[in-house]
Amino acid sequence: MLEVTGLSVAYGGIQAVRSITFHVNEGELVALVGANGAGKTSTLKALARMLDTAGGDVHFLGRDITAIAPHRLIREGIALVPEGRGVFPRLAVAENLAMGAFVRRDKAAIAADLDHVYSLFPRLKERAGQLAGTLSGGEQQMLAIGRALMSRPKLLLLDEPSMGLAPIMVQKIFSVIRTVAEAGMTILLVEQNAKLALEASQRAYVMESGEITLSGNAADLLGDPKVRQAYLGE
Amino acid sequence: MAKWLNPRSALGLALIAAVLVALPFVAALGGQAWVRIVNFAILYVFLALGLNIVVGFAGLLDLGYIAFYAVGAYVYALLASPHFGLHLPFWAILPIGAVLACGFGVALGSPTLKLRGDYLAIVTLGFGEIIRIFLNNLNAPVNITNGAQGVTLIDPIAVGGFKFSAASQIFGLTVSGPQKYYFFLVALALLVIVINLRLQHSRIGRAWQAIREDEIAAKAIGINTRNIKLLAFAMGASFGGIAGGIFSAMQGFVSPESFSLIESVMVLAMVVLGGMGHIPGVILGAVLLTVLPEVLRYGVGPIQQVVFGKVLVDPESLRMLIFGLALVLVMRWKPAGLWPSPERRRELAETRAEKL
Numbered sequence: 334m335l336e337v338t339g340l341s342v343a344y345g346g347i348q349a350v351r352s353i354t355f356h357v358n359e360g361e362l363v364a365l366v367g368a369n370g371a372g373k374t375s376t377l378k379a380l381a382r383m384l385d386t387a388g389g390d391v392h393f394l395g396r397d398i399t400a401i402a403p404h405r406l407i408r409e410g411i412a413l414v415p416e417g418r419g420v421f422p423r424l425a426v427a428e429n430l431a432m433g434a435f436v437r438r439d440k441a442a443i444a445a446d447l448d449h450v451y452s453l454f455p456r457l458k459e460r461a462g463q464l465a466g467t468l469s470g471g472e473q474q475m476l477a478i479g480r481a482l483m484s485r486p487k488l489l490l491l492d493e494p495s496m497g498l499a500p501i502m503v504q505k506i507f508s509v510i511r512t513v514a515e516a517g518m519t520i521l522l523v524e525q526n527a528k529l530a531l532e533a534s535q536r537a538y539v540m541e542s543g544e545i546t547l548s549g550n551a552a553d554l555l556g557d558p559k560v561r562q563a564y565l566g567e
Numbered sequence: 568m569a570k571w572l573n574p575r576s577a578l579g580l581a582l583i584a585a586v587l588v589a590l591p592f593v594a595a596l597g598g599q600a601w602v603r604i605v606n607f608a609i610l611y612v613f614l615a616l617g618l619n620i621v622v623g624f625a626g627l628l629d630l631g632y633i634a635f636y637a638v639g640a641y642v643y644a645l646l647a648s649p650h651f652g653l654h655l656p657f658w659a660i661l662p663i664g665a666v667l668a669c670g671f672g673v674a675l676g677s678p679t680l681k682l683r684g685d686y687l688a689i690v691t692l693g694f695g696e697i698i699r700i701f702l703n704n705l706n707a708p709v710n711i712t713n714g715a716q717g718v719t720l721i722d723p724i725a726v727g728g729f730k731f732s733a734a735s736q737i738f739g740l741t742v743s744g745p746q747k748y749y750f751f752l753v754a755l756a757l758l759v760i761v762i763n764l765r766l767q768h769s770r771i772g773r774a775w776q777a778i779r780e781d782e783i784a785a786k787a788i789g790i791n792t793r794n795i796k797l798l799a800f801a802m803g804a805s806f807g808g809i810a811g812g813i814f815s816a817m818q819g820f821v822s823p824e825s826f827s828l829i830e831s832v833m834v835l836a837m838v839v840l841g842g843m844g845h846i847p848g849v850i851l852g853a854v855l856l857t858v859l860p861e862v863l864r865y866g867v868g869p870i871q872q873v874v875f876g877k878v879l880v881d882p883e884s885l886r887m888l889i890f891g892l893a894l895v896l897v898m899r900w901k902p903a904g905l906w907p908s909p910e911r912r913r914e915l916a917e918t919r920a921e922k923l
């Protein structure tokens with residue numbers, strides 16, 4: 334579904350991502366894990382077109398999207414949940430969700446999707462009228478994911494969903510991610526919490542200094558002594 | 568729309584209409600100067616609503632907004648005065664002024680797309696000054712703007728033989744020049760207000776809101792942030808351009824002095840003090856900040872005379888002192904503005920509740 338070939342990202346002269354190649358198949362939950370500064374978020378930002386690429390190309394459903402305008406991405410079926418959540422703080426929860434369907438005009442289907450999001454996150458329904466800025470971090474993350482789902486994406490890009498959240502909330506968010514994935518959504522997950530990410534995903538790529546050093550089945554990686562030593566603190 | 572049909576709102580609207588019709592005649596009791604002040608208040612409503620699109624809706628801090636007003640004013644001055652010997656009709660010039668101001672808006676917007684907050688404020692401030700300095704110096708080698716002397720003898724707005732500058736008899740009633748301008752301005756202002764209300768609740772309005780709240784998220788939900796931001800600059804600038812043209816016609820004289828930084832700051836103060844992003848609040852801010860200094864101008868001297876028997880402090884300096892104090896007090900006790908939007912009020916209430 335998503336084919337990334339030889340992707341590089343550079344800030345000035347510094348290469349943050351060095352010619353990485355990976356892919357995501359339809360219906361998969363694929364994780365991109367690695368330490369701080371390994372280039373995970375840069376990779377995702379480049380895919381979401383928030384950063385320019387320094388080389389390589391990206392294909393989605395056979396179409397070249399390497400140089401597409403960022404706002405066009407959602408029409409191609411790719412929705413980004415940005416790092417730090419990026420909810421609209423001074424809009425109510427319901428308004429945030431409505432914004433997620435900004436590019437759609439099929440009102441009946443939007444209403445159905447809103448019900449679907451509320452069923453995934455009953456908490457959001459309870460707080461529908463509250464301003465997003467006053468939600469807790471976990472609730473904001475739910476809202477950001479819910480808003481992304483409102484565009485009815487084919488691929489969901491999640492950027493560090495556990496960042497800055499209390500452990501209980503992290504568990505909760507990951508169970509939601511699993512639920513969304515089980516419903517058939519294709520997800521590319523960038524995550525620092527390697528253990529949780531590997532447990533949730535089917536396949537994973539491990540990044541180190543801008544390169545993919547390991548890849549394979551998430552379960553195998555979870556058992557890999559190198560991974561356990563470097564990322565799981567053993 | 569159904570809301571308008573209920574008897575209470577209908578009565579309210581009728582009352583507002585009656586006040587709007589009576590106002591210039593009541594103001595005239597205090598002299599034609601007061602009618603002119605009311606006219607300026609409406610002109611500033613135009614400007615404040617235009618700036619509100621940029622600052623209030625899209626969240627782009629613009630400190631050079633008066634430049635667009637200047638562009639509109641000079642377009643009118645140059646196309647309807649003996650300076651170039653051109654005397655085009657106002658309905659031709661006002662759109663030209665709006666389009667040119669809009670072009671300047673895009674010219675300012677495009678290089679500053681990636682800037683936000685303070686940085687954008689600095690660049691826009693510079694832009695405002697550049698326009699003013701150009702107007703001041705474009706009299707050599709070719710005399711375009713007539714430099715610091717400004718352009719005089721600008722044609723008033725006229726429809727056929729009906730001139731807005733002179734008094735005339737309508738239905739046995741003597742209507743002065745400023746009063747005629749008043750009705751012209753009110754009609755235009757109503758149009759501008761309706762356009763603003765429609766904009767706010769349109770798709771474009773929601774896109775502005777999204778950009779104001781979080782630009783990356785706005786991109787992620789499919790908003791073309793570049794075009795939508797440019798649109799905010801362009802629309803805000805067009806309103807400024809139209810207001811400038813009317814200013815020229817009303818005054819009959821323009822010079823670069825009228826477009827200094829303090830004017831930009833005043834319009835911004837109107838937006839912030841009234842309630843950023845909230846159309847009724849912005850209108851209130853514009854009216855208050857235009858009328859209050861004038862009331863103080865005429866009131867401070869006589870009051871001192873009555874209280875102390877003589878004028879102790881120069882009214883001109885005391886006036887600005889009181890005015891400044893009033894601004895500080897409003898911002899202290901009403902940080903969201905005098906008449907904030909319901910959302911802003913709720914936000915403040917919720918964040919306050921959270922702290923407790």
